[in-house]
Every structure is written in structure tokens, then in C-alpha cells.
Amino acid sequence: MHSISPAETTALNWLSDQHNTMFEHVQQWTSINSGSQNLTGLSQMSHILQRAFSALGEPKLLAPTKVDAVNANGESVPVVRGHNLYLSVRPQAPVQVVLAGHMDTVFGLDHSFQKGRGIEGDRLNAPGAADMKGGLCVMLHALKAFEQHPAAHELGYQVVINSDEEVSSLGSAALLNEVASKAHLGLVFEPAQADGTLAGARKGIGNFTAVVKGRGAHAGRNPELGRNAITAVSDLFVELGKLSGARDGLTINPARVEGGGPTNIVPELAVGRFEVRVKQHADSDFAMGEIKQLADMVAKRHDVQIDLHGRFNRLPKPLDTRQLELFDAVKLCGTALDIPVMWQASGGCCDGNNLAAAGLAVVDTLGVRGGNIHTSEEFMIIESLCERARLTALLLMRLATGVISVSPKTPS
Numbered sequence: 377m378h379s380i381s382p383a384e385t386t387a388l389n390w391l392s393d394q395h396n397t398m399f400e401h402v403q404q405w406t407s408i409n410s411g412s413q414n415l416t417g418l419s420q421m422s423h424i425l426q427r428a429f430s431a432l433g434e435p436k437l438l439a440p441t442k443v444d445a446v447n448a449n450g451e452s453v454p455v456v457r458g459h460n461l462y463l464s465v466r467p468q469a470p471v472q473v474v475l476a477g478h479m480d481t482v483f484g485l486d487h488s489f490q491k492g493r494g495i496e497g498d499r500l501n502a503p504g505a506a507d508m509k510g511g512l513c514v515m516l517h518a519l520k521a522f523e524q525h526p527a528a529h530e531l532g533y534q535v536v537i538n539s540d541e542e543v544s545s546l547g548s549a550a551l552l553n554e555v556a557s558k559a560h561l562g563l564v565f566e567p568a569q570a571d572g573t574l575a576g577a578r579k580g581i582g583n584f585t586a587v588v589k590g591r592g593a594h595a596g597r598n599p600e601l602g603r604n605a606i607t608a609v610s611d612l613f614v615e616l617g618k619l620s621g622a623r624d625g626l627t628i629n630p631a632r633v634e635g636g637g638p639t640n641i642v643p644e645l646a647v648g649r650f651e652v653r654v655k656q657h658a659d660s661d662f663a664m665g666e667i668k669q670l671a672d673m674v675a676k677r678h679d680v681q682i683d684l685h686g687r688f689n690r691l692p693k694p695l696d697t698r699q700l701e702l703f704d705a706v707k708l709c710g711t712a713l714d715i716p717v718m719w720q721a722s723g724g725c726c727d728g729n730n731l732a733a734a735g736l737a738v739v740d741t742l743g744v745r746g747g748n749i750h751t752s753e754e755f756m757i758i759e760s761l762c763e764r765a766r767l768t769a770l771l772l773m774r775l776a777t778g779v780i781s782v783s784p785k786t787p788s
């Protein structure tokens with residue numbers, strides 16, 4: 377094991393002095409509502425981040441790509457997303473890293489969780505504290521510390537902070553893909569578990585909408601003329617539910633039905649939304665094939681039309697040898713800093729999936745330690761701000777000096 381060098385010590389000690397600054401950042405950032413749909417809040421947040429990250433270079437705010445969604449009437453309509461922050465530093469350096477995070481949260485303006493209860497012992501309860509405004513703060517300060525190292529010129533990086541991660545990153549997927557094509561490895565600042573456990577393998581996810589078009593009719597006078605879209609979508613959901621477990625780790629969650637109307641009319645339209653999660657790449661093709669077949673079968677059975685929308689927008693991230701190499705490198709840095717590093721497979725997905733699908737080795741839970749994310753009980757463990765920034769800073773310094781080497785990328 378490599379002990380910590382004097383140059384590393386200088387940068388790490390600087391970080392230890394940043395505790396108050398970091399904590400103030402997180403308190404300020406979590407006081408701004410930046411739900412994925414709150415474009416005003418996202419704009420405010422993006423400008424604050426732009427100022428904060430200008431300490432490292434010249435961050436730009438890039439417009440999202442166009443995103444469509446199926447509405448409750450079964451029509452494909454454009455949805456607006458926020459801008460994404462992008463920063464590139466030393467693109468010619470021999471080692472290239474992507475650091476990614478998101479500024480959006482799952483808590484919109486209509487959610488009751490707006491300010492949180494604040495400090496509670498060693499924790500902060502605030503919306504997005506762990507997921508992931510704390511993580512953004514870890515990323516920023518790890519980079520600031522890294523820049524103090526004399527070998528910093530050996531490593532260049534791109535920072536992407538998107539505004540739609542919590543709604544599948546459709547407006548930023550192209551940007552993530554593009555930055556990944558120019559890098560060797562990816563670091564994402566999603567929260568680790570409260571005890572520090574990182575997410576290892578991740579499942580892939582697809583979000584789908586079935587638009588079922590039947591035929592309206594008077595429910596009393598001539599129901600036989602109608603084709604009930606609600607009955608058909610219910611049947612489809614029951615059939616889809618049976619697919620769960622057809623492959624190891626394959627789950628289908630029929631989640632929402634919209635449509636129908638007065639009880640005296642046979643409903644002619646139903647919109648059914650569901651998600652599918654898989655462990656292996658091949659399982660997404662398998663699931664896709666099964667879903668199409670079931671939709672055809674149900675359409676015939678009920679004499680309705682079923683149009684499927686959606687796709688696997690995040691592919692699985694299995695822990696292959698190259699991924700494990702990077703996890704081992706993080707672990708070695710942890711050992712040098714007395715930070716235990718372990719990992720566990722997760723059913724959840726994040727932008728780490730996108731970066732891995734583009735061919736990068738990725739560790740995607742380098743943010744703060746915390747828990748209960750996506751609920752009003754979300755918390756960040758305050759002392760983990762410095763701790764996790766030290767971990768990433770040391771990793772970056774060792775990548776720059778070559779103590780940790782990067783394997784060539786797999787073709788994407």
C-alpha cells in the first residue's frame with residue numbers, strides 16, 4: 377500500500393479545513409427548490425453552481441436536447457427540461473476523467489418537503505442534502521484540492537451536472553454519452569449508504585407507456601359495440617406482471633393507469649405506464665420481445681389498438697473486471713485514509729449506468745453518506761462531506777501521478 381505523500385498531505389489537509397465552507401454550501405443549495413420540473417428553481421441552482429465551479433475553469437450552461445412524453449390523452453408532446461452545466465479542464469492531458477452529478481431533486485414545489493428540519497445531531501435533514509447537493513459539494517472541493525497537487529497537469533476532466541437525472545436524464549443523455557467518449561473513467565456523486573457502502577453492480581431500466589385505444593359506447597344501451605380500453609390495459613398489466621422473475625433479477629412494475637370517464641360509457645382510451653428492470657444486457661432484449669408479444673396478444677384478445685412507447689434508457693452496469701479495478705483503486709485510497717470502502721449490488725439506476733454503457737469504468741456513489749433519499753426523511757451525515765472529498769481527491773491525485781493506472785476503454 378502506498379502511504380500518503382507530502383504533496384497529497386498538503387491537499388488533504390487543505391480539505392480538512394474546508395468543513396464549514398462545505399456545510400454552508402449544502403445548506404444554501406438545499407434551501408433552493410430544484411425539482412426536475414421546476415425550471416425557475418433549476419435555473420437559479422444552475423447559476424449558483426456555475427459561479428461555484430468557475431473556481432476551476434469556465435463552466436457553461438447547455439440547453440437540453442428535446443424530450444417528448446406521452447400525456448394522459450395518449451399524445452406524444454414535448455416536455456421542457458432545465459439546462460445542464462458543463463465544464464472542461466485540460467482536455468489534452470493524458471488521463472481524462474468525467475465527474476458527473478445532478479442538480480435536480482425529486483421534490484417539486486408541490487411537495488411538503490421544502491426546507492427540512494435542518495441539523496439533527498450529526499445529520500442534516502433537507503431536500504437533496506444527500507441526493508445530491510452534498511455530492512456536488514464533495515465533487516467541487518475534491519477538484520479544488522486536486523488542483524493544488526503538482527501533478528494536476530497530468531489529468532484533465534469534464535464535469536457534467538444535469539438537471540433531469542431524477543426523470544431519467546433524457547435531456548442530458550446525449551451530453552453524457554459525448555463526454556464519456558472522450559474520457560477513461562467516470563466518477564458520479566450519488567450518495568453512499570450511511571455506513572459508506574457504495575453501489576456496485578446496477579440494474580438497467582426501461583420506462584414504457586402503453587396507449588390503448590378501444591371504442592366508446594353507451595354502457596347500457598349497446599355495450600357490445602364498445603371495446604373497453606380500461607379492461608384491456610388491466611389485462612395487459614396482469615400479463616406483464618407475470619414476466620417478473622422470468623429472468624434472474626427481471627422485475628416489471630405496472631405503475632399507473634390513466635383514462636376512462638363516466639360509468640355509463642365504455643371507455644375508449646387508457647394510458648398504462650410501467651417500468652422494467654434487468655440485470656444483464658441480454659435481458660433487456662428478451663424483455664422487449666416479450667412485452668411486444670404480450671401487447672399484440674392483449675390487443676387481439678380485446679379487439680383494441682395498443683401502441684407502445686419507451687425503451688431501455690439505462691442499460692445494466694454489471695461489475696466486470698474493469699469496473700472492479702476501479703472499485704479496488706477507490707478501496708486502496710480508502711485504506712490510506714482510514715475510510716472503509718465496500719460495495720453492494722443495487723436495483724437502482726443513475727447516470728453511472730449511462731457512462732458505463734458508453735464504455736467507462738465508473739464508481740457512481742462517491743457523494744456523501746446518507747439515507748432515506750426520495751423521502752422527507754432524507755439525511756446527509758455531515759462529517760462525510762470532508763471525508764468523501766478527501767477520498768475523491770486522493771483518487772484523482774493518484775490517477776494523475778500514475779500510482780493508479782487506467783485500463784484502456786472497452787469499445788462502446
Ligand SMILES: [Zn+2]
Binds near residue numbers: 478507541566726
Ligand atoms: Zn441522485
